Amino acid sequence: MTRIVSNLAEISHQYDALFVDLWGCVHDGIKALPDAVKALQAYRQSGGKVVLVTNSPRPRVGVEKQLVHFGVPEDAWDTIATSGDSARSAMYRGAVGEKVYFIGERRDQDFFRPLDILENPVEITQVPLDEAEGIVCAGPFDPMADLDVMRPDFLLAKQYGLKLLCANPDIVVDRGETREWCAGALAALYTEMGGESLYFGKPHPPIYDLARRRLSALGKPIADDRILAIGDGVLTDIAGAMGEDIDSLFITGGLAREETRTCTDPDASALKSYLSEQMSAPTFAIGYLR
Missing domain, CATH: 3.40.50.1000 (HAD superfamily/HAD-like)
Structure with missing residues (x-):
């Protein structure tokens, strides 16, 4: 059963690396989401690695420039894997x-x-x-x-x-x-x-293979059971994590904001109904990355 959590720090000690979706989680397509940035910065300061795993069709260098434009600081992430x-x-x-x-x-x-x-x-x-x-x-x-x-x-x-x-x-x-x-x-x-x-992007295997290679390039390899995937798409982020047997944190305040009745946190009943309808089972859920 999916567990609703109040912040990333509540569960992040269980993981050595995060595979983090961008759009709807770290930025909204216009600007950075401050609470998400702070959560990732704190996670990295504790020793964790952050791989931004995005379905952007752009090369990694293009996403890096976009992050600067949106105001996402470089100390919030370690490397990037793009579907592009x-x-x-x-x-x-x-x-x-x-x-x-x-x-x-x-x-x-x-x-x-x-x-x-x-x-x-x-x-x-x-x-x-x-x-x-x-x-x-x-x-x-x-x-x-x-x-x-x-x-x-x-x-x-x-x-x-x-x-x-x-x-x-x-x-x-x-x-x-x-x-x-x-x-x-x-x-x-x-x-x-x-x-x-x-x-070639989420939820399909090639982008996860790329993300693991980018993660390994940062140092020693990290086992899948020490990786947490974070995203707001049940058909992409969560389905991909489930297919790769990786734990996941579903951001309900993104694409499924209305269906999960998310203000600060998701409505538990609405979340259960939505996940049942989508045949999805994320490990955790949270309103917004914080």
């Missing part, structure tokens, strides 16, 4: 061919930065859909638009037998008070239409 890095590695190994049709905003072009850690990476060229060997999706062209605008392109892509590489499995995020579509929603639509989508 995991997906880029797959792309440069040729997972969807060399000629790709790119779906995303202009700011997402960092996805195509060279990846020097691979030997003999394939040469990627962005082309129109009718010339493509595969699709790379970092997010919608317009995150506020109806997803159905992509159906004509997806119908053609399915007829061509193109695979879609999804760089961000999130369905939605909340930028402040505004909810936006993510790449995961388009990948789900493409799959629903009969296409094949490839995922």
Whole structure:
């Protein structure tokens, strides 16, 4: 049964490392969340390691710049694992061919930065859909638009037998008070239409493999039973932790704020109903990371 806790320090002594989601936990897409920052700083001061594990389609360096912009200080984390890095590695190994049709905003072009850690990476060229060997999706062209605008392109892509590489499995995020579509929603639509989508972020294994490698690079390896995953998405953060057999702390005041009736803390009855409906069983739950 999921245990509701009042703060991270109540349970953090049980763990040597945290895998922490960013959006909805450490920042709201506009600015840092001060209580979350303080909790992570205190955890690191006690000797714990913090790996930010995010479904951002951006390379790690892009997320680092974003954190500075949002006001998340460097002493709140140790390293970062992004779905963008995991997906880029797959792309440069040729997972969807060399000629790709790119779906995303202009700011997402960092996805195509060279990846020097691979030997003999394939040469990627962005082309129109009718010339493509595969699709790379970092997010919608317009995150506020109806997803159905992509159906004509997806119908053609399915007829061509193109695979879609999804760089961000999130369905939605909340930028402040505004909810936006993510790449995961388009990948789900493409799959629903009969296409094949490839995922590299939470809840899928590749990003956890990357997170463990980044954690090990900080020092000695840490066993899974000494890692706590923190996030506000039951279908991504919590499902991924459960799949990896890692304990989890569900932030109820993020994406499921209304469903869990979270003000400062979640309503116990509402939380139980929501988790039952979602068939999810996080180890712990808290209103907001603090």
